[in-house]
Amino acid sequence: xxxxxxxxxxxxxxxxxxxxxxxxxxxxxxxxxAVNEPMIRHWCEAMGDTNxxxxxxxxxxxxxxxxxxxxxxxSGHTDRSSAYDELLGLLxxxxxxxxxxxxxxQEYLRPLRPGDxxxxxxxxxxxxxxxxxxxxxxxxxTTRMDVHANGELAGTHRFRILKYAPATAAATASATAxxxxxxxxxxxxxxxxxxxxxxxxxxxFWDGVARHRLLIQRCTGCATLRFPWLPGCNACACPEWDTxxxxxxxxxxxxxxxxxxxxxxxxxxxxxALVELAEGVRMVSNITGVPYDKVRxxxxxxxxxxxxxxxxxxxxxxxxxx
Numbered sequence: 110x111x112x113x114x115x116x117x118x119x120x121x122x123x124x125x126x127x128x129x130x131x132x133x134x135x136x137x138x139x140x141x142x143a144v145n146e147p148m149i150r151h152w153c154e155a156m157g158d159t160n161x162x163x164x165x166x167x168x169x170x171x172x173x174x175x176x177x178x179x180x181x182x183x184s185g186h187t188d189r190s191s192a193y194d195e196l197l198g199l200l201x202x203x204x205x206x207x208x209x210x211x212x213x214x215q216e217y218l219r220p221l222r223p224g225d226x227x228x229x230x231x232x233x234x235x236x237x238x239x240x241x242x243x244x245x246x247x248x249x250x251t252t253r254m255d256v257h258a259n260g261e262l263a264g265t266h267r268f269r270i271l272k273y274a275p276a277t278a279a280a281t282a283s284a285t286a287x288x289x290x291x292x293x294x295x296x297x298x299x300x301x302x303x304x305x306x307x308x309x310x311x312x313x314f315w316d317g318v319a320r321h322r323l324l325i326q327r328c329t330g331c332a333t334l335r336f337p338w339l340p341g342c343n344a345c346a347c348p349e350w351d352t353x354x355x356x357x358x359x360x361x362x363x364x365x366x367x368x369x370x371x372x373x374x375x376x377x378x379x380x381x382a383l384v385e386l387a388e389g390v391r392m393v394s395n396i397t398g399v400p401y402d403k404v405r406x407x408x409x410x411x412x413x414x415x416x417x418x419x420x421x422x423x424x425x426x427x428x429x430x431x
Contacts, residue, residue, distance in 0.1 A: 122203060126236040126248060132192040133232055134252045139188070140178045140227035144170050144258070149223070152177065157391055159333070159344050169220035175256055175264045176213070178227040193233060196250065197272065204274040205247040214267040225258040234267065243372075247273025300373035302417050311338045313352065321414050323355040323424050325390055336390035357412030358387040359426060361396065364404050380404040384426050398427035 142148070149170050153163050162169055170178075221227070237249040254266040307315050314337075317324035326335045330347030341348045364382035371377060380401040385391045396404050397415065410426035417423055 120238065123236075123238050123248075125199065126196070129192055129196045129233050130235055131232060133190045133230065134193040135188050135190055135229065135231040135254070137188065138179065138229040138231070140229075141182065142178070144178060144221045144223050144225040144227060146223050148177065149174070161344075169222050172217040172220065172264070173215065174221070175215050175217065176254075176266050176268075178221070179229050179254065179256060179266075193231075193252070196233060196236070200248060200250075200272040205272040207245065207247075207273050207275050209244060209271050209273070211249065211269045211271050213269065216265045217263070218265075219258065219261065219263050221258050221263055225263075227263075228257045228260070230255050240271075242271065242273065243276070244271070245273040245276040247271055302374040302421060302423075304421065310340050314338050317352070317354075318414065318422060318424055323357065323386075323412055324352040325355055325386070325388055326350045327353050334388055334390050336386075336392050353388070355412065356387050359384045359410050359412070361385075361404060361406055361408040361410060361428070362391055363406060364396070366401050366404075378402075382410075382426065384410055392424075394423075395425045396428050397425050399430050403430050404428060 146168065149163055149168065152171060152174055153159070156171075158171060160171075163171055231252050231254040233250065234253045235249075235251045239246055239248060249269055249271050251267060251269045254268070255262060256264045256266060305315065314324055326338050327333070327350060328335065328342035328345060328347050329349045329351055330342060331345040333342055333344040334353065335343060342350070362383045362385040364380050366378050366380050367375070368378045378401050380396045381393065382396050382404060383391050383393055395415075396408075396410065397413065399408075408428050410428045413425060413427050415423050415425045
């Protein structure tokens, strides 16, 4: 055991946090709606998922909707335990007043079908020792939710957040100054952007970007176009495919404006858009050429390639206020 690990284990505050492990985060929770076709349809439309298993008389819900049925909506939940609120309050009192979701894991045991009544129980599974991240230092809190359909276990959902104290005042002041500096969407920050993860499934896409071509996969079995790149067709499961080159024309289908958290490689505020290409597929990218507060749903955009640094070039979309 290292000295740092020993110090963490001896940390009395961490011992107080660990006492919450195993305590319920929610008990006998009940979904506000039964599994239903409209929510499935909206989800599939938003995700561009045309799998026939999600429609028709024998439809099932997409497995990744598991958490969707347990959400409280704008009115919130009434079934969350006092233990979870006490834990978050304890972290708030220690200065860990900020929170960011970090990751989730899901396991699917049986499909959910329209009409199923969803209930759930959640437990505080773990609270980490104090960790230091670029956002600041704090504790990772993991909850595990068991989701039942008509009383039968349908899946598990682990959700992890970081409750943290924002980074030092100097770093915060620097980030604030960067955010306050007038910036255009074409501004290239001094810090290097994260590198894309390139693997055998998407290498062809990035090879196309290097040649200033935006390539879309096309299933050779049913001719369905798909993006992002996948190893097989999500419509017919055919593993064979070729590519078509996008014309570059598109429209803003949806967008968000990023203000926080500040990240050294980006200069907030800036717009991130879900662009619908003329070919019908959608992709996430930055909007250039217009101020972030002028981006609008339905705005026509045109593909261009932005060199971020000496190694990295990215496909982005230029908008026009006219």
